[in-house]
Amino acid sequence: MLVSLTNNLTQIHELYLESLSIEKARQCQRYELLNGNGGQKPHTPIPLKADCDEIHEIGSLLLATLGYPLFEPLTDQPPTQTEQVFVCNRASVKAKGIYTNEGMVVLKGSTAPYVTKRKTDKRMVEIREKLLSKGVISLSGSHIVFERDYLFKTPSGASGFLLLGSSNGWVDWKTEQGISLHEYEGRTLSLAER
Known part of the structure; x- marks a missing residue:
C-alpha cells in the first residue's frame, strides 16, 4: 500500500502503479x-x-529495506563480473548458481537427474513435485531442467535438491577453477579484512 501525504494520487496514479507493480513482480519471478x-x-x-x-x-526501496525485495531480481541479468558463478557437477548434476546474501540462486538451464540411484530424501522429492507444478522446473527425459532462476535459502538446500539427498553445499558448489564455496567465501572475507 502506498500513501500520499499530500492526498494528490488520482485514479490514474493508482491504476498505473498497480500495473507497474504486477509487471515488475512478474519480471523478477520471486513469488x-x-x-x-x-x-x-x-x-x-x-x-x-x-x-x-x-x-x-x-516504495520498492523501502520494501527491500524492510526485508521484502518484491521487485528486486534474484541476480543481475546477465551475471556481472562481481557475481561469481558456482557449479555443482556431481552425480550427473549440471547446475550453475550464484551465492547471494539471501542464499543460493540456481540459474535457469541447470539440470539434474529426476531420480537417483542413491537413497532419496522424501522431502526433496516433495519440493520437486511442488516446483514442477509451479513451472519452475520441467521434465526433459530422465532429467529436470530449471526454467527460471530459483532461490534456495542455503547452498546445501540447493545442492540437496539437485542431488535428492543430503549434501554440504559449501563443498559441492565450486568455481570453474575447483575452489569450493567455503574456500571462496573465506578468501573474500580475508581480502576484505586487509
Whole structure:
C-alpha cells in the first residue's frame, strides 16, 4: 500500500502503479502472483508517469529495506563480473548458481537427474513435485531442467535438491577453477579484512 501525504494520487496514479507493480513482480519471478488480472495501464501523461515511476522506485526501496525485495531480481541479468558463478557437477548434476546474501540462486538451464540411484530424501522429492507444478522446473527425459532462476535459502538446500539427498553445499558448489564455496567465501572475507 502506498500513501500520499499530500492526498494528490488520482485514479490514474493508482491504476498505473498497480500495473507497474504486477509487471515488475512478474519480471523478477520471486513469488507466485495470485492476481486474476494484469492490471490496467491507462494512458498516462509523461509527467504523471515520471511521478509514478519515482513513487514505485521509492516504495520498492523501502520494501527491500524492510526485508521484502518484491521487485528486486534474484541476480543481475546477465551475471556481472562481481557475481561469481558456482557449479555443482556431481552425480550427473549440471547446475550453475550464484551465492547471494539471501542464499543460493540456481540459474535457469541447470539440470539434474529426476531420480537417483542413491537413497532419496522424501522431502526433496516433495519440493520437486511442488516446483514442477509451479513451472519452475520441467521434465526433459530422465532429467529436470530449471526454467527460471530459483532461490534456495542455503547452498546445501540447493545442492540437496539437485542431488535428492543430503549434501554440504559449501563443498559441492565450486568455481570453474575447483575452489569450493567455503574456500571462496573465506578468501573474500580475508581480502576484505586487509
